Amino acid sequence: MFSGIQVTLMGTGTSHGIPVIACDCAVCQSLDKHDTRLRCSAYVTKKDSDGAESHIVVDTGPEFRIQALQNHITSLDAVLLTHGHADHLHGLDDVRVFSHTKSCTELEEQKKNPDLVFQEDILPPLSIYTNKETLHSVEHHFDYVFKKTQLGGGKPRLQLVDCSCYCANNPLLIGSIQIIPVPMWHGALATVGWLFSEIADDGKKHSIAYLTDCNIIPDESINLIKNTAGCLDHVVIDGLRPKQHETHCSFDEALHYGDCLMARHTWLTHITHDMCHEDIKVYIQERLSQYPQLKRIVENGGTVLPAYDGLILRTR
Secondary structure, three states, X not given: OOOOEEEEEEEOEOOOOEOOOOOOOOOOOOOOHHHOEOEOEEEEEEEOOOOOEEEEXXXXXXXXXXXXXXXXXXXXXXXXXXXXXXXXXXXXXXXHHHHOOOOHHHHHHHHHOOOOOOOOOOOOOEEEEEOHHHHHXXXXXXXXXXXXXXXXXXXXXXXXXXXXXXXXXXXXXXXXXXXXXXEEEEOOEEEEEEEEEEEOOXXXXXXXXXXXXXXXXXXXXXXXXXXXXXXXXXXXXXXXXXXXXXXXXXXXXXXXXXXXXXXXXXXXXXXXXXXXXXXXXXXXXXXXXXXXHHHHHHHOOOEEEEOOOOOEEEOO
């Protein structure tokens, strides 16, 4: 039984997704399943040796319902948000199923035994962790969640938490997963990357860094990851396209940050339809000589590749 951290990339596409609506380019018409990309989201799980499980989602874009069904998400302990743009936030209402007053199992039990009485609010509100700016976006775009409304329709029960109180010396703990927010910049917008860590059976710390929607990762954040991660098994970095962009890393900028972080495996995400999956692999291979740390890692069995929907990353 695997007891480390597992991160499933439920979506690896940019804000349009791939295929893009009304686009007939070669990538959007591709039959390669790696070229079909939902909007960026990740599902983080950990099953401990005692059987306890943790379930976390990073970002709830407009396809969250589809992603949750595809990845069989049946339980959720927390949602981590990178920022408040539509492609990362606007599926948030669909987490309401995880904060219903009665679970499906409990409803079935009540049908079998009508005399059974359940507490009205059996589940606590679902915690949403992010920075202050994104919390304001949630309150604005989902204002109905936080005020009295008419009965019917249902709405999620959420608890908004400012992640700024968590740091290397005070990580957020969800089950046995240690989580540290990583400050980044998405143009002029402050965004949050996330570092997931665990202490393995050998006593060593192993980590996975998830760093999307950014074009600048400050030196302080690079050092935070390097000084805190222990064994950095995977890093997932925003890598939009070959050409530079005002708010996203280009492929080469993502490779630069990957070279600084020196993870065993580096993955590019938030990819647009400018280049197909196989051509991105070639692009990376042709440029590896410019990034000595990444080149050395690949020569020693590591990888530097474009991510794809359904990719599963594991610590250790």
